[in-house]
Amino acid sequence: MTVKLQQIDDCRWRIPREGAMRTEGLVFADARMIATLQEEQALEQVRNVATLPGIVGPSLAMPDIHWGYGFPIGGVAAFDAEEGVVSPGGVGYDINCGVRLLRSALTANDIKPVLAKLADTLFRNVPAGVGSERRDLKVSLAEQRRVLERGAAWAVARGYGETEDLRHIEAGGMLPDADSELISERAMERGRAQLGTLGSGNHFLEVQEVEEIFDAAVADVLGLCTGQVTVSIHTGSRGLGYQVCDDFLKRMLQASRKYGIELPDRQLCCAPLTSPEGREYLAAMAGAANFAFANRQIITAWVRESFEQVLGLGPAQLRLSLIYDVCHNIAKWETHTVDGRARRLCVHRKGATRAFPPGHPETPEAYRAVGQPVLIPGDMGRYSYVLVGSAGAMAETFGSTCHGAGRVLSRHAAKKVAHGRRIEAELAERGILIRAAGRAAVAEEISEAYKDVAEVVDVVRRAGLGKIVARLRPLAVIKG
DNA sequence: ATGTAC
Numbered sequence A: 001m002t003v004k005l006q007q008i009d010d011c012r013w014r015i016p017r018e019g020a021m022r023t024e025g026l027v028f029a030d031a032r033m034i035a036t037l038q039e040e041q042a043l044e045q046v047r048n049v050a051t052l053p054g055i056v057g058p059s060l061a062m063p064d065i066h067w068g069y070g071f072p073i074g075g076v077a078a079f080d081a082e083e084g085v086v087s088p089g090g091v092g093y094d095i096n097c098g099v100r101l102l103r104s105a106l107t108a109n110d111i112k113p114v115l116a117k118l119a120d121t122l123f124r125n126v127p128a129g130v131g132s133e134r135r136d137l138k139v140s141l142a143e144q145r146r147v148l149e150r151g152a153a154w155a156v157a158r159g160y161g162e163t164e165d166l167r168h169i170e171a172g173g174m175l176p177d178a179d180s181e182l183i184s185e186r187a188m189e190r191g192r193a194q195l196g197t198l199g200s201g202n203h204f205l206e207v208q209e210v211e212e213i214f215d216a217a218v219a220d221v222l223g224l225c226t227g228q229v230t231v232s233i234h235t236g237s238r239g240l241g242y243q244v245c246d247d248f249l250k251r252m253l254q255a256s257r258k259y260g261i262e263l264p265d266r267q268l269c270c271a272p273l274t275s276p277e278g279r280e281y282l283a284a285m286a287g288a289a290n291f292a293f294a295n296r297q298i299i300t301a302w303v304r305e306s307f308e309q310v311l312g313l314g315p316a317q318l319r320l321s322l323i324y325d326v327c328h329n330i331a332k333w334e335t336h337t338v339d340g341r342a343r344r345l346c347v348h349r350k351g352a353t354r355a356f357p358p359g360h361p362e363t364p365e366a367y368r369a370v371g372q373p374v375l376i377p378g379d380m381g382r383y384s385y386v387l388v389g390s391a392g393a394m395a396e397t398f399g400s401t402c403h404g405a406g407r408v409l410s411r412h413a414a415k416k417v418a419h420g421r422r423i424e425a426e427l428a429e430r431g432i433l434i435r436a437a438g439r440a441a442v443a444e445e446i447s448e449a450y451k452d453v454a455e456v457v458d459v460v461r462r463a464g465l466g467k468i469v470a471r472l473r474p475l476a477v478i479k480g
Numbered sequence B: 001a002t003g004t005a006c
Helices: A031-037 A040-048 A107-126 A143-151 A153-155 A187-190 A216-223 A240-260 A276-312 A389-395 A412-419 A424-430 A439-444 A453-462
Strands: A006-008 A012-015 A025-028 A055-066 A073-080 A096-109 A204-213 A229-236 A321-327 A329-340 A339-350 A372-374 A386-388 A433-436 A466-479
Touching: A012 A107, A025 A040, A031 A453, A040 A055, A040 A073, A055 A453, A096 A107, A107 A204, A107 A276, A107 A433, A107 A466, A143 A153, A143 A187, A143 A276, A143 A466, A153 A276, A187 A240, A216 A386, A216 A466, A229 A276, A229 A466, A240 A276, A276 A321, A276 A329, A321 A329, A321 A372, A339 A372, A372 A453, A386 A412, A386 A453, A412 A439, A424 A433, A424 A439, A433 A439, A453 A466
Parallel strands: A025 A055, A433 A466
Antiparallel strands: A006 A012, A012 A025, A055 A073, A073 A339, A096 A229, A096 A321, A204 A229, A204 A466, A329 A339, A372 A386, A386 A466
């Protein structure tokens, strides 16, 4: 089935309203990206989302859009508090998957002599891989409930990191209104031993070098300069978030029937935001989101510890400070101005990053003048980007941008391309060390499996959704 | 993404 597309300009495409659509679709992409998309069902998914009750503004898609469960990955949709719905498919299985970025007082030359030892130590100290389990962290069931309610603040209280870190996390590292009683026993069990683990797939831990600065004034405010060592952590809520999504998909399928919501695709199952089912999903989702915030906070402490071990330097010399931590799979209550009126909306971001502009009260004070940091990982063989949010994003996308490069090859296809090659050696030739839980994980994540993230962020820049600040090159990659 | 199917 082909989806009608009208080109608006060189980076915007409209899917006109027709049939059951309640609003139009708006896709941010260049002509080449659109050409590859039309063979996929991702645009059809943008159109399907536009049929959901209470949607406000267009059904949006970022330039890294690809096919996902119900909603496309790279999709943004906002819903009215009274008329709208909440959908687990609009958040995704990995609730509060996100990225955090640490800066350091080190240069790439400082760590090059010990890079292999640093990679080994990080790989040992941060469990990675499918089903990876905790190191030495023991959490009782009662305490796990506190994790789900307090997020990163729980981790800091337990000695993982500093209070200062909390100021540099989206939502302060804790979504309010989380209710651990709404999370199934099974989800609790799955999460129990997974706090402080990386997981698999595109999740990673990277030691990086700032390769290029594009905006010196903003980079200065974020504390970034060329040649500096940074660390990125990309992971989410592991098996716990997966189980919460799975549990609620079943309930939402029933709820959709109960409330008479017509679905073009069962995977879009949802419930009114005013219904018990809707409220309960949001409270369970907030718990899983807080688990993910705590997860990234604990890993951060182990990263700091690893650097201290290998370099023999103290925290004051390393200065591994948290620049920012952003979610890219979440539904949140936010206030947005629509047609000149401030409205409280439930914004679904699935594979999309919040990108609030300069001056926004939710942006940490330190960055208030330049905008919220936006962290966009690329693939392990190339680079990642740091952006800041802009007024354009607030006006057009409910303060959102892309979240990454976006796959172009399926995992299976990537493995075929990698077959017979020595990917580790190829990366080493480019100065990138990799430590991974398995060979298959590396093969599935080869550069060729992804779009060039430089092209993705360039669409974001041209569309005025964000400002490009810096490009980071991987030096050592820890993969599940 | 995911104890890659209970």
